[in-house]
Amino acid sequence: MTQPMIQVSHIKKSYxxxxxxxxxxxxxxQLFHRHYEIKQAVxxxxxxxxxxxxxxxxxxxxxxxxxxxxxxxxxxxxxxxQVIINGYVPYKQRKQYVKDIGVVFGQKSQLNWDLPLIESxxxxxxxxxxxxxxxEENLEKFVELLDMEEFLHQPVRQLSLGQRMRxxxxxxxxxxxxxxxxxxxxxxxxxxxxxxxxxxxxxMNQTRHTxxxxxxHDMQDIEKVCSRLIIIxxxxxxxxxxxxxxxxxxxxxxxxxxxxxxxxxxxxxFENGEDSINQVLKNLFAKNMVADIxxxxxxIDTIIRDIYEKGVDRT
Numbered sequence: 001m002t003q004p005m006i007q008v009s010h011i012k013k014s015y016x017x018x019x020x021x022x023x024x025x026x027x028x029x030q031l032f033h034r035h036y037e038i039k040q041a042v043x044x045x046x047x048x049x050x051x052x053x054x055x056x057x058x059x060x061x062x063x064x065x066x067x068x069x070x071x072x073x074x075x076x077x078x079x080x081x082q083v084i085i086n087g088y089v090p091y092k093q094r095k096q097y098v099k100d101i102g103v104v105f106g107q108k109s110q111l112n113w114d115l116p117l118i119e120s121x122x123x124x125x126x127x128x129x130x131x132x133x134x135x136e137e138n139l140e141k142f143v144e145l146l147d148m149e150e151f152l153h154q155p156v157r158q159l160s161l162g163q164r165m166r167x168x169x170x171x172x173x174x175x176x177x178x179x180x181x182x183x184x185x186x187x188x189x190x191x192x193x194x195x196x197x198x199x200x201x202x203x204m205n206q207t208r209h210t211x212x213x214x215x216x217h218d219m220q221d222i223e224k225v226c227s228r229l230i231i232i233x234x235x236x237x238x239x240x241x242x243x244x245x246x247x248x249x250x251x252x253x254x255x256x257x258x259x260x261x262x263x264x265x266x267x268x269x270f271e272n273g274e275d276s277i278n279q280v281l282k283n284l285f286a287k288n289m290v291a292d293i294x295x296x297x298x299x300i301d302t303i304i305r306d307i308y309e310k311g312v313d314r315t
Contacts, residue, residue, distance in 0.1 A: 002050065002051070004048035004049060004050050004051075005049055005050060005051040005053075005085065005086055005178070005179065005211050006047075006048060006049035006072070006083075006084075006085045006086075006179075006211070007048050007082075007083070007084045007085075008045060008046055008047050008048065008068075008072070008081070008082075008083050009046050009081050009082045009083075010044050010045075010046050010080065010081035010082075011042055011044075011045050011046070011068070011071060011078040011080065011081035011082070011083060012040070012042055012043055012044055012045075012078060012079050012080040012081055013040075013041050013042040013064075013067050013068075013071065013076065013078055013079055014038050014039060014040045014041060014079060015038070015039045015041055016036045016037075016038060016039075017036060017037055017038075017039050040235050041064045041067040041235055042064045042067050042068050042071070042078075042232075042235050043064075043234075043235035043236050044081075044236065045064075045068060045081075045232065045235075045236065045237050046081075046237070047230060047237065047240055049211060049213070049228075050211075051178070051209060051211055052205065052209040052210070052211055053211055053212075053227055053228055054201075054202075054205050054211075054212045054214070054225055054226045054227050054228070055212070055213050055214065055226060055227070055228045055229070055230060056214045056215075056216070056221070056222040056225075056226035056228070056229045056230065056243075057069065057213050057214065057215050057230050057232075058214075058215065058216065058217075058222065058229070058230070058231055058232075058304070059231055059232040059233050059308075060233060060308045063232050063233045063234060063235070064232055064234070064235040065215055065232055066215070068232065069181060069183075069213070069215055071083055071090070071091070072085065072090065072181070072213070073090060073101065073103065073181060074090030074091045074094045074097055074098070075091075076091065077091040077092075085097065085179065086100055086178055086179065099128065099175075100177055100178045100179060101177050101178070101179045101180065101181065102172035102173055102175070102177035102179070102180040102181070103172060103180070103181045103183075104168055104169055104172045104180065104181070104182045104183065104185050105168070105183045105184070106165065106183060106184030106185050106186065106187040106188070107183075107184060107187065109156070109164060109167075109168055110168060110171055110172070111156045111164065111167055111168060111171060112156060113155075113156050113157050114155060114156070114157065115155065115156065116152075116153045116154060116155055116156075117148075117151065117152055117153070117154060117155075117156055117159065117167050118152050118153055120156060120167065120171060121139060121167075121170065121171060121174060124171050124174050124175070125174065128174070128175035130174060130175050134176065135174060138173070138174050138176070139170070139174065142170045142173065142174075142200075143170070145199075145200050145203060146166045146169070146170065146196060146197075146200055147196065148163070148166055148167070148170070151163050161188050161189060162189050162190065162193035165185065165186070165189060165193070165197065166193075166196075166197065166200075169185065169197065169200065169201075173204060173210075176208065177210065178210065178211060179210070179211045179212070179213070180210055180211070180212050180213075181212075181213050181215075182201075182212060182213065182214045182215070182216070183215050183216075184215070184216050184217065184218070185197060185201075185214070185216070185221070186198070186216070186218055186221055187216075187217075187218070194218075194220070194221075198221065198224050198225050201225055202225060214226055219299075219300040219301045219304055220300075222243060222300065223243050223300045226243065227242065228240070228241065228242060229241065229242065229243055229246060231304075231307065233307075233308070238307070239307070243300060246300075246303060247300070247303060250303050250306065250307060251303055254295055255267055255295070256293065256294075256295055257293070257294040257295075258290055258292075258293055259290070259291045259292040259293075259294075260290060260291060261290070261291050263291075
């Protein structure tokens with residue numbers, strides 16, 4: 001196997017948090033003697049990512065995913081362990097490292113609010129020193145794929161959320177980064193805008209072999225775009241595999257929806273396994289005139305929510 005593009009080895013990160021006590025006496029005491037406790041945000045996480053992978057990196061609020069992503073992007077450093085990405089240690093070689101990465105924040109724009117969108121792109125060309133030929137080729141292709149021609153010369157402040165999000169994605173990819181971090185890239189967008197962005201991201205991955213890491217609460221982004229899913233909870237990694245594998249492993253039941261000849265519908269739940277469904281169908285056909293059968297798989301949102309709430313076997 002080739003050397004992974006991203007190698008994360010046993011990283012840990014903790015924070016010192018001031019303890020708060022109730023009562024007037026305790027409040028006055030804290031003015032002079034602060035008491036702290038240590039919060040372990042990331043606790044011994046290891047994984048590797050090959051060049052060209054699209055990986056969803058998710059977890060409930062407070063799980064440590066943001067801290068981990070900040071260590072991958074070089075904003076924070078691990079107190080223990082090591083991060084090596086594309087041959088760089090991000091926090092030590094940040095200036096060289098950031099030339100090869102792109103970042104897209106769904107809730108924070110990197111575009112200049114007062115300039116026309118095209119001028120923000122020109123600014124990116126100067127910042128990253130993109131050769132004119134590459135810049136023009138990328139801009140033309142991206143504008144075509146994301147259908148941006150009609151608002152390319154509008155000030156960013158006049159753009160809709162979906163238009164601005166497309167602009168942010170183009171700005172992050174103009175310099176042909178090898179790695180792109182996406183943080184909630186489709187938040188607040190309608191179905192059409194979401195699908196256009198997802199298709200563009202898949203195109204960039206397939207044609208440019210760009211490595212991508214997603215942090216999102218929209219499981220449809222994960223299911224439709226990512227080839228792999230990493231889940232962390234309470235600072236530890238609890239799952240690393242494909243979306244299909246997590247469905248098989250943590251989805252214990254399916255729903256069998258039966259439409260009878262008289263038009264009535266009945267729903268039956270059964271455990272995964274051929275014997276279970278065969279027995280259900282045998283009993284139904286013996287007693288009813290069946291017009292149609294539908295098997296409903298649990299959606300990825302339900303499975304992930306159950307994992308957050310009930311936990312998983314971490315062995």
